[in-house]
Amino acid sequence: MSAPLEDYALIGDTYTAGLVSRSGSMDWLCLPRFDSGACFARLLGGERHGHWSLAPYGDGWSVTRRYLTDSLVLETTFRQAGDEVRVLDCMPVRNDRPDVTRRVEGVRGRVPMRSCFVPRFDYGSIVPWFRPDNRRLHAVAGPDHLTLDSEFPLEPTDDGRAVTHFQVGPGDAVEFHLGWNSREYGSPPRPGGDIVSATRRWWQEWASHCRYQGRYREAVVRSLITLKALTYAPTGGIIAAPTTSLPEQLGGVRNWDYRHCWIRDATFTLLALLDSGYESEARAWREWLLRAVAGEPEQMQILYGIDGTRRLPELELDWLPGYENSRPVRIGNDAARQHQWDVYGELMDALHQARHAGIPPAEDAWRVQRKLMDFLEGHWREPDSGIWEMRGPRRHFTHSKAMAWAAADRAVKAVEDFGLHGPVDRWKRLRAQIFDDICDKGYDPGRNTFTQHYGSTTVDAALLTLPGIGFLPAQDERMRGTVRAVEEELLSGGFVQRYAMTDRTPHVDGLPQGEGAFLPCTFWLADCYIQQGDTARGRALFERLLGLRNDVGLLSEEYDIRAERLVGNFPQALSHIALINTATGLDGHRSGQGSRQDGASAGRSMR
Missing domain, CATH: 1.50.10.10 (Glycosyltransferase)
Known part of the structure; x- marks a missing residue:
């Protein structure tokens, strides 16, 4: 079941936008445009309809959130006993292709993290084929092609998921990048530079x-x-x-x-x-x-x-x-x-x-x-x-x-x-x-x-x-x-x-x-x-x-x-x-x- 609306935050790149819950799950995202079919549609269904969760492993974590000052960079902080970790979510304002950047930063203790990537094209109806490529995972079906870049090898499961476990300590930073491509573009280059800081500066300059x-x-x-x-x-x-x-x-x-x-x-x-x-x-x-x-x-x-x-x-x-359970779900108007x-x-x-x-x-x-x-x-x-x-x-x-x-x-x-x-x-x-x-x-x-x-x-x-x-x-x-x-x-x-x-x-x-x-x-x-x-x-x-x-x-x-x-x-x-x-x-x-x-x-x- 999706979370209450109050639990969602918005990220976007002025072409499309996604919703991220307090628990660290991206439950709604349409690519490449606002009116495109959703690749994560858990918001209107369940886990099987697509989502991407990124959060500490286990229960009992307290959560606080904020946008970094005058920006659309979301910071979610998880705390438990002596452990603390934060996840920064953003979409860099687009040049040619959409990109979702998720950065995990260790603050205190050694925190076990879990990423569960479950793409489902066409509003949760199509399970894509996965093609692993070392630290890049391709998800393809028809005209849709997602690439997930990670600092760890990504191995898909038989039920159409890609689950990654890792740990972060104080000062550690781990990034994931999700991109969408049409067949004309092929695979995008791997992202480089400090995307989170650049995105934050763009929004702060605009807000000024x-x-x-x-x-x-x-x-x-x-x-x-x-x-x-x-x-x-x-x-x-x-x-x-x-x-x-x-x-x-x-x-x-x-x-x-x-x-x-x-x-x-x-x-x-x-x-x-x-x-x-x-x-x-x-x-x-x-x-x-x-x-x-x-x-x-x-x-x-x-x-x-x-x-x-x-x-x-x-x-x-x-x-x-x-x-x-509010039906029907409609597209178009x-x-x-x-x-x-x-x-x-x-x-x-x-x-x-x-x-x-x-x-x-x-x-x-x-x-x-x-x-x-x-x-x-x-x-x-x-x-x-x-x-x-x-x-x-x-x-x-x-x-x-x-x-x-x-x-x-x-x-x-x-x-x-x-x-x-x-x-x-x-x-x-x-x-x-x-x-x-x-x-x-x-x-x-x-x-x-x-x-x-x-x-x-x-x-x-x-x-x-x-x-x-x-x-x-x-x-x-x-x-x-x-x-x-x-x-x-x-x-x-x-x-x-x-x-x-x-x-x-x-x-x-x-x-x-x-x-x-x-x-x-x-x-x-x-x-x-x-x-x-x-x-x-x-x-x-x-x-x-x-x-x-x-x-x-x-x-x-x-x-x-x-x-x-x-x-x-x-x-x-x-x-x-x-x-x-x-x-x-x-x-x-x-x-x-x-x-x-x-x-x-x-x-x-x-x-």
């Missing part, structure tokens, strides 16, 4: 550019490093998470593949990068957005592959039992075929924020925006699947309409603030028309709250973002009423759920109910408190969220209040992005927030 200097700098820098680790370097695309099918509820069926890039995260991501001083990453993200959405506006998707791939067929891997009007607003807002921040304009950006506006003008009245990708009937979601309003607002600002050419008067009328439509049909005056969708009696946590996009100020009585409704209906155990799930609604969006509290939504509630002037309340909620991070500072997608455990895909980019943005807002360092909220002046009083 963070300009956030507030009281939460450690948490912000760790979140930025995580965000960088989830970036696919060749394209600038940022995945939602490096995992698939980690359940939203333990034992449940809401298990999705998050190794893709979502347009809904566009502006949140851009603001986090810009406010923290990472303009080159923000520019790369902007360029990925423009390439991904190229084509006709009606073909725009809510998510894409890391290289802009549009076809992401959803498949079930029936040989995997799932994380803590059928949500790519859904229609969500909010992504048009997200894209328009992201390009507006990039322009506002002084990122040199892309030649095609305004042309793309003009085409999106032409399409949105004729379609914004249609229902959609909403930000939460509901797999039921389409509805007129209030948040989706508000993002259509944001698209019109950013189009107006592009003309008025940057002198771009466009039918500004027509867009102003559209902006006012959408605003009035939302306030007429998506607002319940009796309860003084906006609703999840037109005609609904429930609320939705996505409504907490309305002040952030500038639809209405957070101090507006309608927003105060909406915040109160969210607190009453969606706040459970101090954390916010995305939408109501009760015993009276056994099925939501076509699937059985049940999920944890969606962590970004709770950050959004903290943002509303801060924007309403209640900084103390916002700070208290923010610091409570910080307390959910595991010992190395990572957050998942959701939190199971009853089990008091992290759930959902891990680590989750949007949770860390929300952390960065809330910390920045608390310390008043948000460079883009004012421009994002300027749109509130376009709203009108209720008649």
Whole structure:
């Protein structure tokens, strides 16, 4: 069985990433890319589905972990009586091929160590052939070829394992290197030099550019490093998470593949990068957005592959039992075929924020925006699947309409603030028309709250973002009423759920109910408190969220209040992005927030 999510730490090379448990087992790794088949899939099954453990032999070892300062080099220290040893895990930022480096360093006593290498290609379904080559072991099946280099001879067993025993004393250091190769590359050269130190220096140099200097700098820098680790370097695309099918509820069926890039995260991501001083990453993200959405506006998707791939067929891997028996295990994501009007607003807002921040304009950006506006003008009245990708009937979601309003607002600002050419008067009328439509049909005056969708009696946590996009100020009585409704209906155990799930609604969006509290939504509630002037309340909620991070500072997608455990895909980019943005807002360092909220002046009083 896999470990609790809290027990995992991330390592990566900006092409792919792996998860290492507190016990020293690498239980998840996809090579050579984030979206490739996993060669270690114990996370979603058992030992037979692939892992690589490296730890002291025997029981009774106490464990402490940390990342070496401002880096993605993981240090795990094992102690027992007078013995102590540490394991350093990292993936050097890639030049041409992926490499996992694991270094064992003796500290005290003479410690017996055991390495158990169990590769299984295609998400644990294929047992490779082993070919020993003195201190190198080849594992081959089809297009996949792993090479494990060791300072000791590696002898495979009949059951598809390679087990190595050795000892380390004070000052001893033993390294293992795992590489992936295609047939075109052949066998890689044996690694040389101090890879661990070089990797540490690379990350520390990158982290040194963070300009956030507030009281939460450690948490912000760790979140930025995580965000960088989830970036696919060749394209600038940022995945939602490096995992698939980690359940939203333990034992449940809401298990999705998050190794893709979502347009809904566009502006949140851009603001986090810009406010923290990472303009080159923000520019790369902007360029990925423009390439991904190229084509006709009606073909725009809510998510894409890391290289802009549009076809992401959803498949079930029936040989995997799932994380803590949460089935099915899925790869691909059928949500790519859904229609969500909010992504048009997200894209328009992201390009507006990039322009506002002084990122040199892309030649095609305004042309793309003009085409999106032409399409949105004729379609914004249609229902959609909403930000939460509901797999039921389409509805007129209030948040989706508000993002259509944001698209019109950013189009107006592009003309008025940057002198771009466009039918500004027509867009102003559209902006006012959408605003009035939302306030007429998506607002319940009796309860003084906006609703999840037109005609609904429930609320939705996505409504907490309305002040952030500038639809209405957070101090507006309608927003105060909406915040109160969210607190009453969606706040459970101090954390916010995305939408109501009760015993009276056994099925939501076509699937059985049940999920944890969606962590970004709770950050959004903290943002509303801060924007309403209640900084103390916002700070208290923010610091409570910080307390959910595991010992190395990572957050998942959701939190199971009853089990008091992290759930959902891990680590989750949007949770860390929300952390960065809330910390920045608390310390008043948000460079883009004012421009994002300027749109509130376009709203009108209720008649």
